[in-house]
Amino acid sequence: MSEKEVKNLEEIFEARISRDEKIEPKDWMPEKYRKTHIRQISQHAHSEVVGMLPEGNWITRAPSLRRKAALLAKVQDEAGHGLYLYSACETLGISREELYEQLHSGKAKYSSIFNYPTITWADMGAIGWLVDGAAIINQVPLCNTSFGPYARAMVRVCKEESFHQRQGYEIMLTLCRGTEEQKAMAQDALNRWWWPSLMMLGPTDAESVHTEQSMKWKLKRKSNDELRQQFIDQTVPQADILGITMPDPDLKFNEETGHYDFGEIDWDEFWQVVKGHGPCNKERMSARVNAWNNGEWVRDAAMAHAEKNANKKVAKAS
Amino acid sequence: MKHNHLYNYILTIADNSLILAQRLGELCGHGPSLETDIALTNISLDLLGQTRSYYQYAAKLKGEDSTEDDIAFLRIEGDYKNCLLVEQPNTHFGYVIGRQFLFDVYHFMLIEKLQHSPDETLAAIAKKGIKEVSYHKRFSGDWVKRLGDGTEESKKKMQDAIDDLWRFTDELFYMTDVEKAMAKEGIGIDVSTFKEKYYEEVSEVLKEAALTVPENKYFNKGGKEGIHTEHMGYILAELQYMQRTYPNMQW
Numbered sequence: 001m002s003e004k005e006v007k008n009l010e011e012i013f014e015a016r017i018s019r020d021e022k023i024e025p026k027d028w029m030p031e032k033y034r035k036t037h038i039r040q041i042s043q044h045a046h047s048e049v050v051g052m053l054p055e056g057n058w059i060t061r062a063p064s065l066r067r068k069a070a071l072l073a074k075v076q077d078e079a080g081h082g083l084y085l086y087s088a089c090e091t092l093g094i095s096r097e098e099l100y101e102q103l104h105s106g107k108a109k110y111s112s113i114f115n116y117p118t119i120t121w122a123d124m125g126a127i128g129w130l131v132d133g134a135a136i137i138n139q140v141p142l143c144n145t146s147f148g149p150y151a152r153a154m155v156r157v158c159k160e161e162s163f164h165q166r167q168g169y170e171i172m173l174t175l176c177r178g179t180e181e182q183k184a185m186a187q188d189a190l191n192r193w194w195w196p197s198l199m200m201l202g203p204t205d206a207e208s209v210h211t212e213q214s215m216k217w218k219l220k221r222k223s224n225d226e227l228r229q230q231f232i233d234q235t236v237p238q239a240d241i242l243g244i245t246m247p248d249p250d251l252k253f254n255e256e257t258g259h260y261d262f263g264e265i266d267w268d269e270f271w272q273v274v275k276g277h278g279p280c281n282k283e284r285m286s287a288r289v290n291a292w293n294n295g296e297w298v299r300d301a302a303m304a305h306a307e308k309n310a311n312k313k314v315a316k317a318s
Numbered sequence: 319m320k321h322n323h324l325y326n327y328i329l330t331i332a333d334n335s336l337i338l339a340q341r342l343g344e345l346c347g348h349g350p351s352l353e354t355d356i357a358l359t360n361i362s363l364d365l366l367g368q369t370r371s372y373y374q375y376a377a378k379l380k381g382e383d384s385t386e387d388d389i390a391f392l393r394i395e396g397d398y399k400n401c402l403l404v405e406q407p408n409t410h411f412g413y414v415i416g417r418q419f420l421f422d423v424y425h426f427m428l429i430e431k432l433q434h435s436p437d438e439t440l441a442a443i444a445k446k447g448i449k450e451v452s453y454h455k456r457f458s459g460d461w462v463k464r465l466g467d468g469t470e471e472s473k474k475k476m477q478d479a480i481d482d483l484w485r486f487t488d489e490l491f492y493m494t495d496v497e498k499a500m501a502k503e504g505i506g507i508d509v510s511t512f513k514e515k516y517y518e519e520v521s522e523v524l525k526e527a528a529l530t531v532p533e534n535k536y537f538n539k540g541g542k543e544g545i546h547t548e549h550m551g552y553i554l555a556e557l558q559y560m561q562r563t564y565p566n567m568q569w
Contacts, residue, residue: 049347049352052346052347052355053347056346056347056348059343059344059346060340060343060344060556060557061556061557061559061560062560063560063561063564063567063569064387064391064569065366065369065370065373065386065387065390066370067569068343068366069363069366069367069370072343072346072359072362072363072366073363075346075347075359076346076356076359076360076363079347079352079355079356079359080356082352083352083353083356086352121560121569174568174569178567178568178569179564179567181564181567182564182567287347287348290348291347291348291349291350292350294350294410294411295349295350295351295354295411296350297411297469297471297472297475298350298351298354298411298465298472299350299351300468300469300471300472301464301465301468301469301471301472302464302468304468304469304472305463305464305465305467305468308467
């Protein structure tokens with residue numbers, strides 16, 4: 001294809017996106033669009049799958065049967081999200097094995113929030129309330145993103161995430177209405193999860209490398225800083241209802257702007273965790289790699305069995 | 319308690335589901351593929367749902383403000399009446415499947431009969447559970463075949479698991495005094511009546527899976543009488559951790 005023809009196709013492609021048409025897997029797309037989507041969708045899928053670990057950590061210790069069932073169901077939902085996001089990603093011409101390989105080798109990233117430890121039951125509440133809350137803010141705009149399979153997967157993901165968020169908040173509410181010990185447990189979880197949740201919305205706009213292109217392709221509708229402000233504005237009143245305090249002495253409502261002002265985020269901590277040196281990066285990665293390696297003989301057996309069955313059918317037919 | 323036998327009978331059934339659900343819950347996020355992870359979590363959720371229905375009924379019989387959570391979390395080890403099979407560890411995926419399969423075939427036969435119990439609550443729980451357990455049995459049976467008739471390595475691993483777990487199968491058919499009394503009343507099931515059918519069905523699947531049916535004639539039992547393997551204490555340590563550390567709180 002000549003340069004002119006490619007340029008022509010690109011123009012048609014961009015025009016379709018600006019008309020809010022969906023791009024489907026078999027449509028022509030610029031290579032950069034394909035790569036960017038593989039990167040973002042797989043990063044999202046990896047986050048779901050690695051995200052199963054910190055919460056899975058509490059399944060055997062959940063304090064009641066109702067909570068145990070809800071937590072199991074939630075972690076299972078995350079596996080389901082991983083499954084349809086990997087599938088959406090595969091439509092762009094990459095296999096699940098390749099995607100796992102990228103995760104296990106450290107080439108692909110996942111959300112850094114899952115590199116923090118879950119050390120009390122209240123963390124199950126804080127993750128639902130704050131982490132899923134921040135994720136929803138990031139993800140709702142993606143229901144209208146330009147790539148069809150991703151947009152459709154996100155509609156379902158967002159519905160379930162919003163349920164998880166309410167469930168997490170309800171855990172916090174129960175703790176805060178409970179004994180002093182329970183309320184202290186809730187406050188401690190908020191102290192540990194608040195700042196990492198703010199970091200989930202990504203680096204400040206000045207530092208964010210992908211924003212402009214992502215806006216054009218509707219992978220992003222608002223900047224990181226706008227999303228962060230939206231998250232803070234919606235979450236602070238919820239903490240007030242719980243009767244617990246955000247661990248930020250600079251947090252206060254600004255009558256002039258109509259938004260909450262907040263203190264400085266520790267970006268050194270953010271980059272430390274992104275670069276692989278957070279409290280649980282090594283544990284999360286080795287859990288994933290172990291699951292994959294220990295499961296190899298099982299996957300091989302399933303393939304071998306399927307081949308044997310197929311051969312039997314062929315032999316029967318001939 | 320007025321319904322002492324019935325209460326204890328419910329526990330002999332429900333505790334199996336609780337402890338197996340707990341074992342499967344340990345695996346969540348660590349399976350060999352996302353698909354098997356989802357399926358095993360599903361089974362765990364089904365068993366947990368059944369457990370809750372049984373315990374809610376047992377709590378009602380017990381009265382005195384008893385709840386499903388008191389029954390699940392606040393007994394001493396000797397008061398748990400699950401069979402030894404379900405408390406065995408997730409040594410590897412072959413063990414997970416072997417344990418599940420050897421239990422599912424029994425479980426299906428048990429609740430198939432329990433559906434017809436004159437005790438309406440037990441019958442209703444069994445009716446609701448039968449579809450779930452039928453799926454569990456198909457899932458675990460299919461995997462026994464895949465692993466048994468897969469690669470050399472998988473065949474060996476599956477055979478090891480079956481050989482090792484076989485010694486816990488006889489206990490499934492051991493009738494405790496409570497079971498005898500409930501069977502006599504016509505409410506409970508005489509599990510010994512389908513022992514032969516159980517071994518036939520299990521052997522058939524093992525043969526189809528190109529595996530050897532163990533000839534071991536030595537069996538272990540005790541769980542149904544509250545005498546467990548060394549694993550049980552650790553299962554309970556995790557299961558009961560929150561309720562024991564923070565007593566008398568709402569979660």
